[in-house]
Amino acid sequence: MADREEVIARVERRLSGLCERFRRRNERRVYVDVPPEHSLEANRALFDEFRARLATASGRDTRDRVEVLYHYCFDEVGIVVTLRTWGLKPEPTVDSVAQFCPGANFVEREIHDLLGVVFRNHPDPRRLILSDDWPSGVFPLRKDYPVRGGEKERARLVARLIGAGEKP
Amino acid sequence: MKRTIIPVGPYHPIQEEPEFFQLTVEGERVVDMDVRLSYNHRGIEKLCQDLTYDQIPLLLARICGICSASHPMAFCQALEDLTGVEVPLRARYIRSIICEMERLHSHLLWVGLAGHFIGYNTVFMWAWKYREPILDWFERAFGNRNHYENFCVGGCRRDLPAEEVEPLRRLLDGLVPKVEMLTQAVLDDPVLRVRLRGIGVLSKEDARLWCTTGPTVRGSGLYVDVRANEPYAAYDLVDWKVVTQEEGDVMAKAVVRLLECFESAKIIRQCLDRMEPGPIRTEVRDMPKGEGIGHAEAPRGETFHYVCSNGTNYPDRYKVRAPTYVNLPSFKSQVIGAELADAMLIVAAMDPCYSCTERVAVVERRRGGVRRLEQEELLRMSWAKTDRIRRQV
Numbered sequence: 001m002a003d004r005e006e007v008i009a010r011v012e013r014r015l016s017g018l019c020e021r022f023r024r025r026n027e028r029r030v031y032v033d034v035p036p037e038h039s040l041e042a043n044r045a046l047f048d049e050f051r052a053r054l055a056t057a058s059g060r061d062t063r064d065r066v067e068v069l070y071h072y073c074f075d076e077v078g079i080v081v082t083l084r085t086w087g088l089k090p091e092p093t094v095d096s097v098a099q100f101c102p103g104a105n106f107v108e109r110e111i112h113d114l115l116g117v118v119f120r121n122h123p124d125p126r127r128l129i130l131s132d133d134w135p136s137g138v139f140p141l142r143k144d145y146p147v148r149g150g151e152k153e154r155a156r157l158v159a160r161l162i163g164a165g166e167k168p
Numbered sequence: 169m170k171r172t173i174i175p176v177g178p179y180h181p182i183q184e185e186p187e188f189f190q191l192t193v194e195g196e197r198v199v200d201m202d203v204r205l206s207y208n209h210r211g212i213e214k215l216c217q218d219l220t221y222d223q224i225p226l227l228l229a230r231i232c233g234i235c236s237a238s239h240p241m242a243f244c245q246a247l248e249d250l251t252g253v254e255v256p257l258r259a260r261y262i263r264s265i266i267c268e269m270e271r272l273h274s275h276l277l278w279v280g281l282a283g284h285f286i287g288y289n290t291v292f293m294w295a296w297k298y299r300e301p302i303l304d305w306f307e308r309a310f311g312n313r314n315h316y317e318n319f320c321v322g323g324c325r326r327d328l329p330a331e332e333v334e335p336l337r338r339l340l341d342g343l344v345p346k347v348e349m350l351t352q353a354v355l356d357d358p359v360l361r362v363r364l365r366g367i368g369v370l371s372k373e374d375a376r377l378w379c380t381t382g383p384t385v386r387g388s389g390l391y392v393d394v395r396a397n398e399p400y401a402a403y404d405l406v407d408w409k410v411v412t413q414e415e416g417d418v419m420a421k422a423v424v425r426l427l428e429c430f431e432s433a434k435i436i437r438q439c440l441d442r443m444e445p446g447p448i449r450t451e452v453r454d455m456p457k458g459e460g461i462g463h464a465e466a467p468r469g470e471t472f473h474y475v476c477s478n479g480t481n482y483p484d485r486y487k488v489r490a491p492t493y494v495n496l497p498s499f500k501s502q503v504i505g506a507e508l509a510d511a512m513l514i515v516a517a518m519d520p521c522y523s524c525t526e527r528v529a530v531v532e533r534r535r536g537g538v539r540r541l542e543q544e545e546l547l548r549m550s551w552a553k554t555d556r557i558r559r560q561v
Contacts, residue, residue, distance in 0.1 A: 055379070073397070
């Protein structure tokens with residue numbers, strides 16, 4: 001079995017020219033910030049060269065930009081390497097990972113629907129989550145998306161979902 | 169040959185959950201497929217941003233009615249990763265017991281459904297009968313048949329009642345011989361062997377490319393199991409092994425699930441033997457800024473959660489990835505070239521769980537389609553094939 005430290009050192013060496021920051025949060029978690037121009041090469045390196053498993057990707061709205069985080073699991077040594085890249089608003093654009101990893105197809109379509117990230121060279125950029133008649137340019141998971149009803153309405157919705165509390 | 173498009177859904181005719189498959193067939197052979205999800209949006213990720221960290225596990229338990237412990241488990245681990253809180257030993261054993269009991273009842277549920285799909289209704293009745301005592305035990309021990317998870321950040325909310333330990337041992341003593349009998353019946357049945365071998369093959373390379381997890385990937389011979397790769401709860405304190413099969417077909421996936429039941433029983437027994445009285449919860453004193461990742465092995469595969477904290481009591485971003493979300497797309501690589509009568513069985517072999525996957529929006533499909541398959545027709549096609557094989561064997 002390969003050694004955990006050795007694997008992390010190898011990943012760090014491979015990504016050193018590509019990343020802005022390589023941060024080890026704790027024993028099993030590594031976060032790498034890769035600027036968008038290098039994200040395709042860095043993703044390819046992790047998926048094809050290190051043969052890591054792409055667990056999923058998460059999108060996150062940080063107000064002036066939208067981050068896309070690709071989470072890679074190195075199953076033999078039990079670590080998760082998170083590759084963070086980003087696109088600037090108003091039209092954040094990131095190179096698609098789905099062009100060489102079909103497993104990323106769904107999640108990139110999801111991030112496009114909910115956060116409005118455009119994935120360059122995505123093989124199948126149809127909508128996945130939102131319905132066909134949803135207005136274009138409205139992204140429900142962005143921070144500026146208005147949530148209807150306010151505090152009270154949300155509390156009631158949560159109570160209904162977890163089957164407790166006040167009746168509507 | 170003329171191509172026909174067959175829509176299946178948007179309400180699954182056999183599993184009675186919302187999703188839509190579009191199969192393109194030539195004669196009886198599937199040549200292409202497309203899948204659409206998200207017919208039932210619940211907006212859980214958005215809701216989590218308005219809930220405190222104490223409330224979130226209660227909501228996450230409602231993501232799925234079958235694996236209701238796996239999502240809170242992954243959440244708690246993400247938060248423990250973020251805050252660096254240590255879970256007390258007794259709580260780790262309780263967590264393992266709950267997760268393995270969940271795996272047992274989920275796998276039995278699947279065995280029953282799979283039996284029903286191929287026309288073995290006796291298997292269906294038996295498996296579900298054996299599953300029932302597990303749910304009853306959950307109700308007695310943790311207060312609910314479905315929402316028994318009782319996890320919180322830093323441990324468990326409730327202790328395992330001392331008077332429920334003996335009934336659990338007796339339950340396992342009764343259950344294991346029955347599952348053994350069921351497994352033997354499946355392995356020895358010549359009809360099943362012909363019916364399930366060689367269909368829906370997922371090769372090792374495809375399993376990697378489609379990023380599949382759980383019994384679906386272990387049936388293809390890959391050693392992917394979070395319990396072993398990155399041990400959580402008490403999995404590094406007990407003796408067990410990861411079940412894998414090499415063939416990657418429907419039979420291999422069924423065998424993996426059946427054999428995992430015995431491993432689960434083994435884990436639970438060891439946990440009960442080694443558990444000692446002690447605290448079950450570490451209090452979280454303060455919530456730092458930062459990010460945490462937690463993953464857990466649900467019965468269907470890896471549940472992956474990511475949390476981003478901004479230092480307040482509410483998460484800035486919470487992401488949930490259910491196992492079916494990555495397993496279902498790999499259906500494409502398994503179904504092409506298969507017979508139509510096998511298509512729904514191949515989906516069933518992945519044990520998809522739509523309620524986990526569907527956390528996000530409402531989609532409406534436009535009316536249309538050339539040939540419509542109803543529940544009876546799909547079941548009839550599958551049962552007819554089993555009958556045909558039975559006569560030949």
